Amino acid sequence: MKEIVIATKNPGKVKEFKTFFAEYAIDAVSLPELSREINDIEETGSTFEENAALKAEQIAELLQIPVLADDSGLVIDALAGRPGVFSARFAGEPKDDQANIDKALHELQGVETVDRTARFVCVLAVAIPGETTQFKKGYCEGSIARVQAGHNGFGYDPVFIPDGYTETMAQLSSDEKNQISHRSNAIRQLDDWVKNLQ
Ligand SMILES: O=P(O)(O)OP(=O)(O)OP(=O)(O)OC[C@H]1O[C@@H](n2cnc3c(O)ncnc32)[C@H](O)[C@@H]1O
Ligand SMILES: [Mg+2]
Numbered sequence: 001m002k003e004i005v006i007a008t009k010n011p012g013k014v015k016e017f018k019t020f021f022a023e024y025a026i027d028a029v030s031l032p033e034l035s036r037e038i039n040d041i042e043e044t045g046s047t048f049e050e051n052a053a054l055k056a057e058q059i060a061e062l063l064q065i066p067v068l069a070d071d072s073g074l075v076i077d078a079l080a081g082r083p084g085v086f087s088a089r090f091a092g093e094p095k096d097d098q099a100n101i102d103k104a105l106h107e108l109q110g111v112e113t114v115d116r117t118a119r120f121v122c123v124l125a126v127a128i129p130g131e132t133t134q135f136k137k138g139y140c141e142g143s144i145a146r147v148q149a150g151h152n153g154f155g156y157d158p159v160f161i162p163d164g165y166t167e168t169m170a171q172l173s174s175d176e177k178n179q180i181s182h183r184s185n186a187i188r189q190l191d192d193w194v195k196n197l198q
Contacts, residue, residue, distance in 0.1 A: 002026045002197055005034070007041070007059040007069035012154025017070075019178060020187050024194050031059070038062070048073065048085055052125035053133050060127035066197075068190075072122040072182060074156045076104065076144060078111045084121075087156070101148055101159050108144055116144040120160065122182035124190060134193070138185030142169075153177055 006017050006028050017028040031038045041058050045051040048071045055069035073087030083090035083104070091099035108116060120140040127133045141163045148158035150170025157170035162180055169177055178184050187194075 003029050004194075004197060005059065005063065005065060005067045006030050007055040007067050009040070010154070013070055013072075013183070015174075016178060016181070016183055017068075017187075019174065020184065021194070024197075026194065026197060034063075043071070043085075043088075045071075046085065048121055048123035048137070049125070049135055051085060052123045052135065053127070056125040056127035057133060060129050064129050066126065066128045069125045069127070070122060070183065070186075071125070072120065074104070074118055074120055074160065076108070076116075076118040078115050078117075079104075079107055082107075097155050101156060104144065104156065104159060105146075105148070113143070113146075118142060118144050118160065120156075120182040122186045124186045126190070126193065136186045136189040138182040138187070138189070140180055140182040140185065 002025065004021060004026055006014065008014060009031050014030040021028040038059065041055050043051040043054060045054055052069045052071035055071065056067045060067040073084050075081050075084050087100070088095045091103040119142065122138045124136045125133050142161050145159045145161050145168055148168070150158050150168045152172065152174060153170045158168050160169045161167065162169060
């Protein structure tokens with residue numbers, strides 16, 4: 001089976017990439033699955049593109065093979081776009097999904113439903129040794145719930161209500177999430193590249 005290395009250590013992302021790539025009969029292999037230990041990459045960029053490139057290019061350089069990386073996050077309009085690129089560590093180190101949700105809900109206390117608009121953003125970077133890195137960007141528009149609900153997915157899914165839905169992303173099945181998510185919207189744009197993977 002063909003393989004593609006995904007430069008991530010996030011188990012929620014890994015599960016989604018495995019599902020997407022299985023449709024192309026490709027095995028998506030994450031960093032913890034590699035036989036060699038890969039140190040954490042510092043995400044020092046100020047944009048999703050910069051961080052996605054840092055992850056993809058450093059791992060591609062190290063392994064000398066094509067690598068895909070995902071930098072993603074939640075952009076909340078009433079918080080002037082925060083947590084954005086800082087989504088993973090919004091509530092500090094170590095990264096804690098529940099603490100991040102609590103902080104987002106706390107900062108949105110008193111904000112009316114119409115003003116709770118937000119979007120998930122996913123930037124995929126494909127780094128191939130010796131070539132220019134390619135980027136694809138996907139969005140999922142929605143709003144932030146007043147209370148969290150649901151246990152599916154990961155990260156901010158329990159507080160994100162996609163537009164056109166009344167439930168949170170964490171109340172949707174993984175199939176439903178994968179039809180509308182920022183990650184699936186970005187990956188669909190890679191369709192031609194994925195089909196031509198050697
Ligand atoms: O860098 P890697 O190893 O890929 O894993 P990470 O969790 O640190 O990933 P990011 O740096 O891209 O941070 C993105 C954060 O945004 C959130 N996020 C991204 N995609 C999400 C999704 O589909 N559902 C819910 N939250 C998501 C989640 O909290 C992530 O930790
Ligand atoms: Mg990260």
